[in-house]
Amino acid sequence: MTGMLDGKSALVTGGASGIGRAAALAFAREGAWVAVADLTLEGAQRTVAEIEAGDGKAVAIACDVTEDDAVAAMVAAAVEAFGGLDCAFNNAGIAPFQVNAAGQKIADVAPEAWARVIDVNLTGVWRCLRHEVAQMRRQGTGGAIVNTASILGLVGSPTSSAYVAAKHGVVGLTRTAAADHAEENIRVNAVCPGYIETPMTEETMRRRGGRIMARVPMGRMGTPGEIAEAVVWLCSARASFVTGVAWAVDGGYTAI
Numbered sequence: 711m712t713g714m715l716d717g718k719s720a721l722v723t724g725g726a727s728g729i730g731r732a733a734a735l736a737f738a739r740e741g742a743w744v745a746v747a748d749l750t751l752e753g754a755q756r757t758v759a760e761i762e763a764g765d766g767k768a769v770a771i772a773c774d775v776t777e778d779d780a781v782a783a784m785v786a787a788a789v790e791a792f793g794g795l796d797c798a799f800n801n802a803g804i805a806p807f808q809v810n811a812a813g814q815k816i817a818d819v820a821p822e823a824w825a826r827v828i829d830v831n832l833t834g835v836w837r838c839l840r841h842e843v844a845q846m847r848r849q850g851t852g853g854a855i856v857n858t859a860s861i862l863g864l865v866g867s868p869t870s871s872a873y874v875a876a877k878h879g880v881v882g883l884t885r886t887a888a889a890d891h892a893e894e895n896i897r898v899n900a901v902c903p904g905y906i907e908t909p910m911t912e913e914t915m916r917r918r919g920g921r922i923m924a925r926v927p928m929g930r931m932g933t934p935g936e937i938a939e940a941v942v943w944l945c946s947a948r949a950s951f952v953t954g955v956a957w958a959v960d961g962g963y964t965a966i
């Protein structure tokens with residue numbers, strides 16, 4: 711069977727867990743070699759082991775996307791492992807509860823909490839983009855990049871100001887990067903997941919899952935694999951004329 715990404719190389723950040731892990735597995739299933747990056751090597755290695763168990767080819771890389779040198783080294787390591795970079799999924803992210811800002815309105819959010827969410831969720835994507843685009847330009851063969859935004863990159867949400875601002879920023883950054891690099895055939899898109907079953911949403915679902923699900927036309931959470939399908943398609947040649955979109959995969963949340 712041939713895959714959508716046979717012979718391609720792909721880099722995934724936040725690849726140890728949730729959506730990133732599912733995307734790494736989907737890239738491998740579609741025939742790509744996968745560089746799995748996450749904060750710790752052990753986390754990335756767990757996903758690599760799953761890929762290798764399915765006869766895929768993958769390498770694990772430790773990288774904190776808030777450190778520019780580490781991001782440069784991550785891209786260099788992926789290129790060294792696979793000889794080039796064709797696809798990238800900039801997906802690492804954190805939620806307000808991870809900076810002790812859950813349930814806080816704007817005046818209550820500590821400046822440090824605001825800065826950390828922006829640094830990981832928005833500037834982290836920018837750091838990845840700049841090093842990936844630089845590599846793809848050097849290769850001169852184009853490329854496809856997907857950034858993880860969110861439905862909260864398209865609409866607001868109470869008590870999530872830094873997260874919502876960062877994700878709206880990712881959408882704007884994606885559109886501008888798409889325009890900047892279209893002539894070099896580097897496509898840049900964003901995926902905007904709705905509420906997805908991952909460790910990130912466990913706490914939110916416990917607190918107000920009933921109210922959230924009442925707002926989702928499909929009446930359920932999505933799975934990480936359902937986001938991964940959109941990501942690998944956007945990275946494939948089947949999406950050859952698609953760039954600069956912010957694609958909601960959300961069970962209809964933003965349709966109403």
Ligand SMILES: NC(=O)c1ccc[n+]([C@@H]2O[C@H](COP(=O)([O-])OP(=O)(O)OC[C@H]3O[C@@H](n4cnc5c(N)ncnc54)[C@H](O)[C@@H]3O)[C@@H](O)[C@H]2O)c1
Binds near residue numbers: 730747773802
């Ligand atoms: N789960 C959802 O409902 C949902 C909805 C919309 C958007 N998202 C976005 O999807 C992305 C993935 O989230 P998830 O739900 O899979 O969460 P998750 O917590 O399961 O996975 C996030 C991964 O990112 C990694 N990470 C965090 N900070 C990092 C850093 N500084 N450098 C490198 N890696 C780092 C974590 O170690 C973890 O493996 C995030 O950007 C999140 O904002 C999630």
